[in-house]
Amino acid sequence: MRLDERKFMILRAIIDDYIMTAVPVGSRTISRKAGVSFSPATIRNEMSDLEELGYLDQPHTSAGRVPSAKAYRLYVDHLLKVNEVSPEDAKRITDHFNARAGQVEEVIRGAAQTLSDMTRYTALVAAPQMYTMRIERVQLVKVGAQTALMIVVTNAGIIKDAVIRVPEALESDHLYTISQMLTEQLHDLTLSQIRQRFAEVFRDMREHRRLFASVLDALENRMEKAESQNMVVGGTTNLLSYPEYSDLAKARNFLAVLESKEKLYPLLKQAGGVEFTIRIGPENRLPELSECSLITATYRVGENTTGTMGVIGPTRMNYGRVLSVLSFMGRMISDLLSGENSD
Amino acid sequence: MRLDERKFMILRAIIDDYIMTAVPVGSRTISRKAGVSFSPATIRNEMSDLEELGYLDQPHTSAGRVPSAKAYRLYVDHLLKVNEVSPEDAKRITDHFNARAGQVEEVIRGAAQTLSDMTRYTALVAAPQMYTMRIERVQLVKVGAQTALMIVVTNAGIIKDAVIRVPEALESDHLYTISQMLTEQLHDLTLSQIRQRFAEVFRDMREHRRLFASVLDALENRMEKAESQNMVVGGTTNLLSYPEYSDLAKARNFLAVLESKEKLYPLLKQAGGVEFTIRIGPENRLPELSECSLITATYRVGENTTGTMGVIGPTRMNYGRVLSVLSFMGRMISDLLSGENSD
DNA sequence: GGTTAGCACTCTACGAACGAGAGTGCTAAC
DNA sequence: GTTAGCACTCTCGTTCGTAGAGTGCTAACC
Numbered sequence: 001m002r003l004d005e006r007k008f009m010i011l012r013a014i015i016d017d018y019i020m021t022a023v024p025v026g027s028r029t030i031s032r033k034a035g036v037s038f039s040p041a042t043i044r045n046e047m048s049d050l051e052e053l054g055y056l057d058q059p060h061t062s063a064g065r066v067p068s069a070k071a072y073r074l075y076v077d078h079l080l081k082v083n084e085v086s087p088e089d090a091k092r093i094t095d096h097f098n099a100r101a102g103q104v105e106e107v108i109r110g111a112a113q114t115l116s117d118m119t120r121y122t123a124l125v126a127a128p129q130m131y132t133m134r135i136e137r138v139q140l141v142k143v144g145a146q147t148a149l150m151i152v153v154t155n156a157g158i159i160k161d162a163v164i165r166v167p168e169a170l171e172s173d174h175l176y177t178i179s180q181m182l183t184e185q186l187h188d189l190t191l192s193q194i195r196q197r198f199a200e201v202f203r204d205m206r207e208h209r210r211l212f213a214s215v216l217d218a219l220e221n222r223m224e225k226a227e228s229q230n231m232v233v234g235g236t237t238n239l240l241s242y243p244e245y246s247d248l249a250k251a252r253n254f255l256a257v258l259e260s261k262e263k264l265y266p267l268l269k270q271a272g273g274v275e276f277t278i279r280i281g282p283e284n285r286l287p288e289l290s291e292c293s294l295i296t297a298t299y300r301v302g303e304n305t306t307g308t309m310g311v312i313g314p315t316r317m318n319y320g321r322v323l324s325v326l327s328f329m330g331r332m333i334s335d336l337l338s339g340e341n342s343d
Numbered sequence: 344m345r346l347d348e349r350k351f352m353i354l355r356a357i358i359d360d361y362i363m364t365a366v367p368v369g370s371r372t373i374s375r376k377a378g379v380s381f382s383p384a385t386i387r388n389e390m391s392d393l394e395e396l397g398y399l400d401q402p403h404t405s406a407g408r409v410p411s412a413k414a415y416r417l418y419v420d421h422l423l424k425v426n427e428v429s430p431e432d433a434k435r436i437t438d439h440f441n442a443r444a445g446q447v448e449e450v451i452r453g454a455a456q457t458l459s460d461m462t463r464y465t466a467l468v469a470a471p472q473m474y475t476m477r478i479e480r481v482q483l484v485k486v487g488a489q490t491a492l493m494i495v496v497t498n499a500g501i502i503k504d505a506v507i508r509v510p511e512a513l514e515s516d517h518l519y520t521i522s523q524m525l526t527e528q529l530h531d532l533t534l535s536q537i538r539q540r541f542a543e544v545f546r547d548m549r550e551h552r553r554l555f556a557s558v559l560d561a562l563e564n565r566m567e568k569a570e571s572q573n574m575v576v577g578g579t580t581n582l583l584s585y586p587e588y589s590d591l592a593k594a595r596n597f598l599a600v601l602e603s604k605e606k607l608y609p610l611l612k613q614a615g616g617v618e619f620t621i622r623i624g625p626e627n628r629l630p631e632l633s634e635c636s637l638i639t640a641t642y643r644v645g646e647n648t649t650g651t652m653g654v655i656g657p658t659r660m661n662y663g664r665v666l667s668v669l670s671f672m673g674r675m676i677s678d679l680l681s682g683e684n685s686d
Numbered sequence: 687g688g689t690t691a692g693c694a695c696t697c698t699a700c701g702a703a704c705g706a707g708a709g710t711g712c713t714a715a716c
Numbered sequence: 717g718t719t720a721g722c723a724c725t726c727t728c729g730t731t732c733g734t735a736g737a738g739t740g741c742t743a744a745c746c
Contacts, residue, residue, distance in 0.1 A: 026709055039719050044710065062709045062726045103492075103506055137515070141482045143496050149446075151494070153486050161504070163446055172480070172526075176519050183515075236579075237598045240591070248583070248591055255580045369738055382690050387739065405697045405738045 001049055009036075010046050011055055012079050015067045019316045022243045024064030069281040069315065072293070076278050076319050083320060085328040092118060093325070093332055104128070104157045107336050109232050111309060111329060116235020118325050121313035122258065126268050127230035128156055128299075128307035128337065131192045138186055138215070139179040140164075142172045150218055156301040156337045162218045167210040178208060182215065194219060231261055231268070244291060244314045257288045268308045271296040276323065281315045291315060295322050299330040301337045309333075344392055352379075353389050354398055355422050358410045362659045365586050367407030412624040412658065415636070419621050419662050426663060428671040435461060436668070436675055447471070447500045450679050452575050454652060454672060459578020461668050464656035465601065469611050470573035471499055471642075471650035471680065474535045481525040481558070483509075483518045491518060493561055499644040499680045507561045510553040521551060525558065537562060574604055574611070587634060587657045600631045611651045614639040619666065624658045634658060638665050642673040644680045652676075 003011075013033055014025045027040040027047060036043075047065050050056045055074065056065040067075070085093075096114040097107075108125050115123035133154040140148040143163065151161045170178070189197055198216050236258050245251040257263055263286060271277040280293045289312070296310035309329065311322050346354075356376055357368045370383040370390060379386075390408050393399045398417065399408040410418070428436075439457040440450075451468050458466035476497035483491040486506065494504045513521070532540055541559050579601050588594040600606055606629060614620040623636045632655070639653035652672065654665050 024709090028709080040709090041711095041719050041721095042717085045718090048711080058710090060726055061711095062724085064709065137485065139484045141484070141494050141496070142480065143501055149494060149496075149501060151484050151492060153484070153492075158486055158492060158506075163501075172523070180515070237595065237602060240595050240598070246591060248589060248594070251591070251594075252580065252583050255583070259580060367738090371738080383738090384690050384692095384740095385688085388689090391740080401739090403697055404740095405695085407738065 001053065003053065007046055007050060008079070010043060011050055011067075011071060012075070014047075014050075014056065014065060015071060015075050015079075015316075018067055019318060022314075022316060024059055024066050026064035029064070067316070069283070072280045072315055072319075076280070080320055080323075082323045082327070085324040089118060089325060090328055093328055097332060097336065104337065105230075107157075107333060108230070109234075111333055112232040112234030114234075115309065115311060115325065115329060116238055119311055119313070119318075119322050120235070120238050120241075121311050121317060121322070122236055122239055123234040123309070123311050124264060124268055125232050125234070125309040126265065126307055128301045128305050130154070130305075132190050132305045133302070134188050134190055135183075135186045135194075136188075138182040140166075140175045140182075140215075142166075142170070142175055145169060148175060150215060152219070156305055164214045164218045166214070168208070170211075178211065191219060229261060231265055233258055233261075233264070239313065242314055244316075250291075253288050254292075257286060267294060268296055268310055271298070271308055271310070273306070274298065276326070278319065293317050293319075295319065295326060297323075297326040297330050299333045301334060307333070344396065346396065350389055350393055351422070353386060354393055354410075354414060355418070357390075357393075357399065357408060358414060358418050358422075358659075361410055362661060365657075365659060367402055367409050369407035372407070410659070412626070415623045415658055415662075419623070423663055423666075425666045425670070428667040432461060432668060433671055436671055440675060440679065447680065448573075450500075450676060451573070452577075454676055455575040455577030457577075458652065458654060458668065458672060459581055462654055462656070462661075462665050463578070463581050463584075464654050464660060464665070465579055465582055466577040466652070466654050467607060467611055468575050468577070468652040469608065469650055471644045471648050473497070473648075475533050475648045476645070477531050477533055478526075478529045478537075479531075481529055482522040483507075483525075483558075485509075485513070485515045485518055488512060493558060495562070499648055505561045507557045509557070511551070513554075521554065534562060572604060574608055576601055576604075576607070582656065585657055587659075593634075596631050597635075600629060610637060611639055611653055614641070614651055614653070616649070617641065619669070621662065636660050636662075638662065638669060640666075640669040640673050642676045644677060650676070 010030060013030050013036065017025045017029060017033075027043040030036060030043045031038055031040045047056060051058060051065065055068055055071040057068045058065055093114055096117075097110055104127055108127050112123045112125040115125065133156050135152060135154055137151075137153040139151045139153075141151065143149050146166050146169065147163055148166045149161055150164050151158060166175070185200075186194060186197065194216070198212065236255065239245055239254065240251055245254065267284065267286070267289075275298050277296045278293065279295075282290050284290065284292065284294055291314065292312050293315045294310055294312050295317075296308055298306050298308055300306055309326065311317075311326065313322070353373060356373050356379065360368045360372060360376075370386040373379060373386045374381055374383045390399060394401060394408065398411055398414040400411045401408055436457055439460075440453055447470055451470050455466045455468040458468070476499050478495060478497055480494075480496040482494045482496075484494065486492050489509050489512065490506055491509045492504055493507050494501060509518070528543075529537060529540065537559070541555065579598065582588055582597065583594055588597065610627065610629070610632075618641050620639045621636065622638075625633050627633065627635065627637055634657065635655050636658045637653055637655050638660075639651055641649050641651055643649055652669065654660075654669065656665070
């Protein structure tokens with residue numbers, strides 16, 4: 001038995017209907033649809049075939065049919081047309097960002113908020129990978145007697161600043177001079193090139209060896225560690241309004257996952273590099289998300305720095321719309337983060 | 344009819360039991376308690392009196408009794424003993440903070456997390472009021488061609504930095520010089536004293552008028568506005584595990600409030616100044632929280648700067664424990680934020 | 687007079703029984 | 717190959733009845 005034209009058409013109609021209503025779809029429903037000229041009985045035969053092929057599930061004998069994960073997979077692989085984002089959507093997105101400043105964190109936060117508002121699902125946005133960013137400036141600002149704030153400006157804007165210890169008691173002016181030296185030495189390097197570079201710098205400036213060690217530490221450890229923290233979740237409670245989560249226990253489980261960034265970050269990270277990934281139901285590793293789909297997308301910052309974002313919804317999510325919104329959002333973030341430093 | 348000794352005792356037993364179980368308390372339950380030597384019938388008579396006095400409610404004729412808001416009020420006003428925080432609790436709190444750096448935002452975030460972990464309720468922590476902080480240093484760091492990051496260091500640590508526009512194209516060195524001037528002029532002033540001060544500064548340095556205007560703007564507008572944003576909510580989903588919220592609609596309503604900081608902030612703000620406030624059920628303005636209690640506490644930073652934090656739980660929350668944890672946490676935050684700059 | 691045992695009464699929670707409605711699967715006719 | 721017809725199945729909402737918990741009242745007790 002093969003998936004002929006008509007089966008395709010019927011499957012598609014079922015998926016479309018189920019995405020809208022979340023109610024098992026019956027044969028009558030399909031046969032009433034515009035463009036369908038078969039009786040319920042015929043549809044029933046086809047549905048029976050589709051079930052045998054594994055594209056449909058039956059919650060119980062006399063309910064309608066529900067698309068299986070395999071069906072969604074077919075849907076996104078072959079049946080889905082990704083439309084250009086609608087002008088209204090585009091406007092809403094750009095409006096959201098008009099007030100935003102250029103700090104990485106603010107852009108990320110705004111993106112998560114906007115994504116979840118637009119899709120009514122839950123959005124994840126991770127800050128761009130910092131290994132490949134080029135440093136433009138490093139500056140230390142005195143905060144306490146033995147502490148300083150380190151600010152790193154890269155071609156993608158400011159990365160999260162960190163408080164570091166300053167072993168010696170240095171005056172503000174002195175710190176500034178050191179900052180200038182650091183900037184000179186590190187300018188245009190990526191974070192991953194820094195360690196080698198530091199070896200050289202060390203030789204020239206033995207005097208502040210411990211301070212430099214602190215800076216290096218902060219650059220490498222703190223920032224890499226913070227990366228998994230540097231992820232924003234938006235619209236956590238959106239999913240609660242879908243009937244899939246009318247079961248409180250399920251809802252609680254789900255919310256618990258969203259609160260643990262340690263679990264979420266790998267999900268996004270897995271997708272690294274590829275422009276879009278769609279993981280449907282059990283294709284997600286986490287059992288808590290086995291009834292969810294996750295669509296991730298990559299955004300670029302500058303030449304070779306990328307970041308990841310994603311949208312989590314029920315498996316019957318509106319894949320087409322989410323994809324188009326994500327794609328537009330990707331361009332938006334790229335513009336905001338890449339363009340910021342040259343204006 | 345008056346509240347005699349015995350009625351007090353019985354009411355207290357009922358409240359204690361209800362706080363533990365969330366199940367309406369019957370007369371038998373009380374009479375079985377250690378220290379009570381009356382039969383269920385006697386207890387019933389007293390309960391009937393207590394109901395008439397408005398301290399108990401009856402969900403329906405043949406259920407047990409439930410404490411009213413008035414009862415909780417009495418409880419916290421007269422019956423509650425606030426114990427010193429237990430050594431285990433104290434240890435857990437301090438442990439939580441060991442890894443924290445001294446930035447205001449991090450301390451705030453950590454406090455919310457810890458409070459909610461410890462109490463299993465939902466925690467709110469607002470950043471300290473900035474009007475009364477004294478400025479220690481202002482520094483501008485060049486970020487883009489026409490943008491700079493403004494960092495303000497106060498006696499309570501760093502306040503949230505802001506990106507501002509630099510109208511003129513200034514070099515890094517020049518910005519540093521200006522920063523030094525700003526620091527000199529503004530040192531030891533509170534944020535609220537700045538506007539006057541700026542008038543004078545303006546006269547001396549006409550040259551950078553527009554830059555200063557930006558700085559002033561950022562200091563006043565952005566930061567005051569951000570204040571309501573500068574609040575962290577922790578343990579949002581904790582309350583979902585209480586039977587009070589087994590109704591999904593209620594839970595959703597509640598979570599929606601927690602997502603809107605505009606609604607939450609005034610709740611905390613109302614308490615300004617007083618060391619502790621306890622608002623029980625309807626005493627909260629928000630109808631969504633009419634079945635919750637909110638305990639707020641004030642923490643001090645330095646001499647006359649204060650901030651507010653709070654814990655939201657069901658009306659039958661464990662008032663004693665929350666109060667003691669809040670009080671310890673207040674001291675903790677004060678230490679972390681006031682001490683940071685002198686080490 | 688305060689306290690208590692006894693008992694009828696009330697209300698909820700829970701499960702069984704039942705009918706309506708939606709949908710299927712099969713058969714036979716077109 | 718398509719469709720009408722029909723018996724069958726399963727869920728959902730309703731109703732009904734019962735068990736259990738708890739009250740309120742009365743009368744007896746100390």
